[in-house]
Amino acid sequence: MVRAVNPDYTPHHPKWYRRRIPIFWWIRKRAYVKFIARELTSPFVAYAAALLLMQVWALARGGAAYARFLAWLQLGPVLIWHGALLIILLFHTVTWLNLAPKAIVLHVRGRRIPDAAVVAGHYAAWLAVSTFLVWLLVRGW
Amino acid sequence: MAESITIEVQRYRPEEQSQPSWQTYEVPFQPEWMVLDALNYIKDNLDGTLSYRWSCRMGVCGSCGMMVNGEPVLTCAAYLKGFTPGPIRVEPLTGFPVIRDLIGDMSDFLEKLSRVSPWIMREEEPPLSKGEHLQTPEQLAEYKGYSMCINCMLCYAACPIYELEPGFIGPAAIALAQRYNLDSRDQGAAERMKTLSDAEGIWACTFVGECSTVCPKNVDPAGAIQRYKLAATVDHFKSMVLPWSER
Amino acid sequence: MGRVKEPILWALFSGGGMVAALVLPALVFLLWIAAPLGWVTLPSYGELVELVRHPISRLSIFALASLSFYHWAHRFRYTLYDGLQLYHLNELIAVLTYGSATLLTLAAGFLLVAVV
Numbered sequence: 001m002v003r004a005v006n007p008d009y010t011p012h013h014p015k016w017y018r019r020r021i022p023i024f025w026w027i028r029k030r031a032y033v034k035f036i037a038r039e040l041t042s043p044f045v046a047y048a049a050a051l052l053l054m055q056v057w058a059l060a061r062g063g064a065a066y067a068r069f070l071a072w073l074q075l076g077p078v079l080i081w082h083g084a085l086l087i088i089l090l091f092h093t094v095t096w097l098n099l100a101p102k103a104i105v106l107h108v109r110g111r112r113i114p115d116a117a118v119v120a121g122h123y124a125a126w127l128a129v130s131t132f133l134v135w136l137l138v139r140g141w
Numbered sequence: 142m143a144e145s146i147t148i149e150v151q152r153y154r155p156e157e158q159s160q161p162s163w164q165t166y167e168v169p170f171q172p173e174w175m176v177l178d179a180l181n182y183i184k185d186n187l188d189g190t191l192s193y194r195w196s197c198r199m200g201v202c203g204s205c206g207m208m209v210n211g212e213p214v215l216t217c218a219a220y221l222k223g224f225t226p227g228p229i230r231v232e233p234l235t236g237f238p239v240i241r242d243l244i245g246d247m248s249d250f251l252e253k254l255s256r257v258s259p260w261i262m263r264e265e266e267p268p269l270s271k272g273e274h275l276q277t278p279e280q281l282a283e284y285k286g287y288s289m290c291i292n293c294m295l296c297y298a299a300c301p302i303y304e305l306e307p308g309f310i311g312p313a314a315i316a317l318a319q320r321y322n323l324d325s326r327d328q329g330a331a332e333r334m335k336t337l338s339d340a341e342g343i344w345a346c347t348f349v350g351e352c353s354t355v356c357p358k359n360v361d362p363a364g365a366i367q368r369y370k371l372a373a374t375v376d377h378f379k380s381m382v383l384p385w386s387e388r
Numbered sequence: 389m390g391r392v393k394e395p396i397l398w399a400l401f402s403g404g405g406m407v408a409a410l411v412l413p414a415l416v417f418l419l420w421i422a423a424p425l426g427w428v429t430l431p432s433y434g435e436l437v438e439l440v441r442h443p444i445s446r447l448s449i450f451a452l453a454s455l456s457f458y459h460w461a462h463r464f465r466y467t468l469y470d471g472l473q474l475y476h477l478n479e480l481i482a483v484l485t486y487g488s489a490t491l492l493t494l495a496a497g498f499l500l501v502a503v504v
């Protein structure tokens with residue numbers, strides 16, 4: 001009764017089909033592209049941390065070394081690259097802060113604080129930290 | 142005005158083919174039709190060999206999930222007019238082995254679901270004479286969202302990790318574990334943590350977040366998993382500081 | 389590398405993600421864009437050295453750097469693992485990512501304790 005044309009087919013035994021997952025599965029859907037972009041901010045986070053250490057190291061090696069470091073920072077390509085870095089890190093910040101309430105569920109007197117309030121709290125913290133850094137590092141105004 | 146719309150359906154008949162193929166049907170376009178109505182039209186009028194699952198036609202049984210134009214949806218709740226002018230591509234849910242045409246095998250999920258003990262666990266059951274377990278509206282609100290799951294598997298189809306790593310327990314099962322963990326009557330959280338705190342449990346999740354986007358019942362499995370990670374981490378540090386207090 | 393518990397790695401990842409999210413944009417903008425372009429004036433060399441030598445600064449820079457490195461290690465490990473389907477290289481990837489973060493953390497500690 002069964003018209004077996006598939007040579008691998010055995011009657012009464014399930015013959016499942018499983019698709020092969022393409023290597024670049026994450027370019028096939030917008031949401032996945034956004035996900036992978038978010039995940040790929042991590043090398044840039046590490047770069048920023050490393051560069052900060054390099055700047056501290058330049059400071060430690062004396063005025064001349066520090067001046068060389070500052071001159072490097074002023075090169076056109078370096079400035080463009082750091083502009084891109086800023087955009088990438090802002091993307092990290094926004095995606096990170098928006099997702100924070102998913103993990104962090106707070107209660108006040110038995111009532112759950114709405115997600116929007118948790119997000120707002122995180123943005124307020126970002127503003128406070130940024131303001132503090134401006135106060136700490138910017139002179140002459 | 143378009144009077145018909147093209148539907149491309151992925152066919153897989155294991156007796157006859159070792160790879161799936163596409164078949165195209167023209168169905169009348171009715172603005173009030175869902176994708177499922179179009180499939181029923183095909184089955185009734187054009188091709189009786191087409192196989193797919195459905196039951197309630199009202200978004201509660203969870204059996205009619207399919208990929209429509211690459212997105213997992215309940216076909217009984219997806220208007221044809223949302224996909225005009227067509228063609229509309231209908232495939233079985235990704236992540237599950239295909240048995241035939243649009244039918245996937247869900248037994249993997251059922252096995253995993255049983256692993257998270259999705260029922261109220263008690264250390265000891267108080268006698269009936271003590272009366273019922275009372276619960277305040279706030280306590281109900283803690284888990285109610287997670288209890289709305291209809292096991293439609295859209296979240297599994299949306300999750301790339303589940304397809305990549307079939308061992309992953311997956312979104313709905315973890316959300317259902319949370320549904321019981323967060324129930325004030327339940328005492329099984331520590332037991333469930335044993336299953337869920339390993340590499341195939343919550344830690345396999347990288348928070349793609351698509352499970353919550355596609356869920357027709359707003360269960361938010363992605364949120365459930367991230368909360369679980371935080372709770373597991375806090376637990377872990379507590380047991381490091383106070384090794385004698387926890388089992 | 390022994391079996392480190394996932395909760396610890398996740399705590400380092402999350403801590404790093406949070407610190408990086410709050411601190412890095414302002415830092416990148418001030419130190420590496422606004423100052424080189426002359427939009428703002430940073431403290432002088434001497435003031436900066438003094439600032440960096442303060443124990444609170446040393447500790448903060450160390451925490452920021454180390455957590456950021458572990459944040460990268462954890463996230464990048466999963467990007468390689470799932471993104472490129474390198475399941476057979478799981479152990480190697482873990483050693484390389486967390487190992488690099490550990491080395492960088494040690495370097496940061498050495499710099500901030502012994503060099504500055």
Ligand code: SF4
Pocket residue numbers: 289290291292293294295296297312313316352355356357358359360361362
């Ligand atoms: S969590 Fe949502 S998408 Fe997943 S099975 Fe339940 S109802 Fe369906």
Ligand code: FES
Pocket residue numbers: 195196197198199200201202203204205206215216217218
């Ligand atoms: S047929 Fe029951 S949910 Fe669609």
